[in-house]
Amino acid sequence: MDILETLKTLWNDSGFHSFLVDGGWKNLIMIAVSCVLLYLGIKKQFEPLLLVGIAFGCLLVNLSYFSPASADALYHLDLWDNFLDSEHPDYHSYGAILRNGGLLDILYIGVKAGVYPSLIFMGIGAMTDFGPLISNPKSLLLGAAAQMGVFLAFFGAVCLGFDGNAAASIGIIGGADGPTAIFLTSKLKPELLGPIAIAAYSYMALIPMIQPPIMRLLTTEKERKVKMEQSRMVSKTEKILFPIIVALFVILLLPSTAPLVGCLMLGNLWRECGVTERLSDTVQNGLMNIVTVFLGISVGATTVASRFLSLETIKIVGLGLTAFCFSTIGGLLVGKLMYKLTGGKVNPLIGSAGVSAVPMAARVAQSEGQKANPSNFLLMHAMGPNVAGVIGSAIAAGFLLAVFK
Amino acid sequence: MELENTTLDVAIIGGADEPTAIFLNEAIQETTEMTTKESENEAKDISIADAGITAVFGYSVVFFGILILMIVLYCTGAIFKAKDAKEKAAKEAENKSTKNTPAPVAEKPLAPGSAGHVKLFDVPDKEAAMIMAIVADKMQKPLNELHFISIKEVK
Structure with missing residues (x-):
C-alpha cells in the first residue's frame, strides 16, 4: 500500500481540497452565509421555523456539492437543469430525479410540484380567524392596496434587465408571503428560488424594522391616535360560508390561484365547520410542521454557490426590499384615503398590515398605534387587512402565473 | 421517456402486486402525456412599456x-x-309579552311531609296523609325518607 498516494487520494476527494479548485471558494462563502442565516434564525429569532431549515439546507448543499456529477451529492443542479431543458430527454421527468437524485433532490420535488406551499397554505387557513375581515369587508381593499409593491418591483425588475418570468417571481416578494413566493417562483423561474425565498423570509422577519419608519413618515400623529370602533360579532354560519364564497369567486376569477386559495380555504373550512376538529388540528400542527421541515431544507438546497453568488442575487435582494416598502406604502395610502372618507373613523396604520406576513404586520400596526395613544387597540382591526393581504397576494400570484406561464 | 416508463413498469410487476402495477402504470402514462403536452415554460422577454x-x-x-x-x-x-x-x-317582543302577563301563581305543595311532591288524584289531603303514614309504618321508615309520586283512588 502506497501510503503517500492514499493520503493524496483522500485529500483530493475531501471537501477541503474542493474549496481550493474550480471556484470552490464560492462554496466557502455560502457556508459563511448559511452560518449568518443560522445565527439570525436561532439568536435573533428571524422566522426561525423556516430560516433555520433553509440555512441548514444551504450549509448541506454547499458542503456536498463539489461536483455536479457526484453520485454522493445531496442535490444535483444538473438534474434540475435537464428537467427544465425542453430538448433534454429528462425534460420534466420526475423519474430521472427519483432515479439519480440525492435526498434533497427528492425532497425538492414537493417544491417544484407546488405541493409544499399549498399544504402550508392549508395550515395557514386552519390557523386563521377570518372573523375581523368578515365583520369589516372594506379592510379587503387594504389587502389589495398593499400589493402595490409586487407590481412596482415587477416593473423595476424588467427595467433592470430581468425577463418577465424572473421579474414576476421577484415582484411577488412584495406580497410578504413566503409560500406564495415559493409557489410562483418554482413555477416561473426555479433557478431564482433560493435568493427569492431567502429575501422573502428575511424581509418578513425584518417587518418590525422596515415598516415603522415608513408608517411614521406617511401618517400624522392625529391619524395614528385614532381609536377604531368595535366590529360586529360574526356568526358561526358566516364563518362557515366565508371559505366557500372566497374559493368560489376567486378561483372562478383566476383559476391559476386554485392550489393556493383552494388549500387556504379548505383549511379554514375545516377549522370553522365544527365537525372536523381532528383534521383541523392535524393540519395546523402535525402536517404544518412536517411540510415546514421539507420546505425549509429543500429551499435551502437551491442556494448552490455557483448560482447564488451573482449580481442577480444582489439585485433581487434590493428589489425585494423595494417591493416590501412600496407594499407598505400602498396599504398606508389607501388607509389614509379611508380615514378621510370615513371622517376619521379608520386608523390608517392598519393599512400597513395589508402586506400578508400574518400576524407580524398586524402586531406592528398595533404597537405603532399604541405608541401614539396607549389606550389604542388596533390588533383585531389590523387582522382584517392582514388576512386580506394573504388573499390579495394569492390573487396577484395567480395573475402573474396566468400571464407568464 | 418511454424507455424509462417501461423500466418502471417491469420493476413494479416484479413486485407481484397486480393492482398496484396497473394503477402506477396508468399514473405514469398519464403523467407522461401531461408533461409532453405541457407548454414550454420558457422565460418571456418583455419590454418596459409592456411591463408597465x-x-x-x-x-x-x-x-x-x-x-x-x-x-x-x-x-x-x-x-x-x-x-x-x-x-x-322577536326576542324583545317575547320579553314584552311576558312582562304584561301576570306571573304564574306558585303551585301549592301537595303533600307536605314527604320527600318531594306527591300528586293526588281524587284523594283528599287528610286521607293522603293517612295513607302515607300507614305506608311508612309498614315499611319501618321515617316518612321524610319516602318519596310518594302520586296517590290515586281506584274506582
Missing part, C-alpha cells in the same frame, strides 16, 4: 377580484345582520 401595462393591469385585477369579494361579503353580511335584527326584535 402588465403592472397596472395586474394591480387593477387584484382590486377587481377583491372588490367582487367585498361586495359579496357585504351582501351576505347584510343578510345575516337582517336575520339577527329579526331575531332580536
Whole structure:
C-alpha cells in the first residue's frame, strides 16, 4: 500500500481540497452565509421555523456539492437543469430525479410540484380567524392596496434587465408571503428560488424594522391616535360560508390561484365547520410542521454557490426590499384615503398590515398605534387587512402565473 | 421517456402486486402525456412599456377580484345582520309579552311531609296523609325518607 498516494487520494476527494479548485471558494462563502442565516434564525429569532431549515439546507448543499456529477451529492443542479431543458430527454421527468437524485433532490420535488406551499397554505387557513375581515369587508381593499409593491418591483425588475418570468417571481416578494413566493417562483423561474425565498423570509422577519419608519413618515400623529370602533360579532354560519364564497369567486376569477386559495380555504373550512376538529388540528400542527421541515431544507438546497453568488442575487435582494416598502406604502395610502372618507373613523396604520406576513404586520400596526395613544387597540382591526393581504397576494400570484406561464 | 416508463413498469410487476402495477402504470402514462403536452415554460422577454401595462393591469385585477369579494361579503353580511335584527326584535317582543302577563301563581305543595311532591288524584289531603303514614309504618321508615309520586283512588 502506497501510503503517500492514499493520503493524496483522500485529500483530493475531501471537501477541503474542493474549496481550493474550480471556484470552490464560492462554496466557502455560502457556508459563511448559511452560518449568518443560522445565527439570525436561532439568536435573533428571524422566522426561525423556516430560516433555520433553509440555512441548514444551504450549509448541506454547499458542503456536498463539489461536483455536479457526484453520485454522493445531496442535490444535483444538473438534474434540475435537464428537467427544465425542453430538448433534454429528462425534460420534466420526475423519474430521472427519483432515479439519480440525492435526498434533497427528492425532497425538492414537493417544491417544484407546488405541493409544499399549498399544504402550508392549508395550515395557514386552519390557523386563521377570518372573523375581523368578515365583520369589516372594506379592510379587503387594504389587502389589495398593499400589493402595490409586487407590481412596482415587477416593473423595476424588467427595467433592470430581468425577463418577465424572473421579474414576476421577484415582484411577488412584495406580497410578504413566503409560500406564495415559493409557489410562483418554482413555477416561473426555479433557478431564482433560493435568493427569492431567502429575501422573502428575511424581509418578513425584518417587518418590525422596515415598516415603522415608513408608517411614521406617511401618517400624522392625529391619524395614528385614532381609536377604531368595535366590529360586529360574526356568526358561526358566516364563518362557515366565508371559505366557500372566497374559493368560489376567486378561483372562478383566476383559476391559476386554485392550489393556493383552494388549500387556504379548505383549511379554514375545516377549522370553522365544527365537525372536523381532528383534521383541523392535524393540519395546523402535525402536517404544518412536517411540510415546514421539507420546505425549509429543500429551499435551502437551491442556494448552490455557483448560482447564488451573482449580481442577480444582489439585485433581487434590493428589489425585494423595494417591493416590501412600496407594499407598505400602498396599504398606508389607501388607509389614509379611508380615514378621510370615513371622517376619521379608520386608523390608517392598519393599512400597513395589508402586506400578508400574518400576524407580524398586524402586531406592528398595533404597537405603532399604541405608541401614539396607549389606550389604542388596533390588533383585531389590523387582522382584517392582514388576512386580506394573504388573499390579495394569492390573487396577484395567480395573475402573474396566468400571464407568464 | 418511454424507455424509462417501461423500466418502471417491469420493476413494479416484479413486485407481484397486480393492482398496484396497473394503477402506477396508468399514473405514469398519464403523467407522461401531461408533461409532453405541457407548454414550454420558457422565460418571456418583455419590454418596459409592456411591463408597465402588465403592472397596472395586474394591480387593477387584484382590486377587481377583491372588490367582487367585498361586495359579496357585504351582501351576505347584510343578510345575516337582517336575520339577527329579526331575531332580536322577536326576542324583545317575547320579553314584552311576558312582562304584561301576570306571573304564574306558585303551585301549592301537595303533600307536605314527604320527600318531594306527591300528586293526588281524587284523594283528599287528610286521607293522603293517612295513607302515607300507614305506608311508612309498614315499611319501618321515617316518612321524610319516602318519596310518594302520586296517590290515586281506584274506582
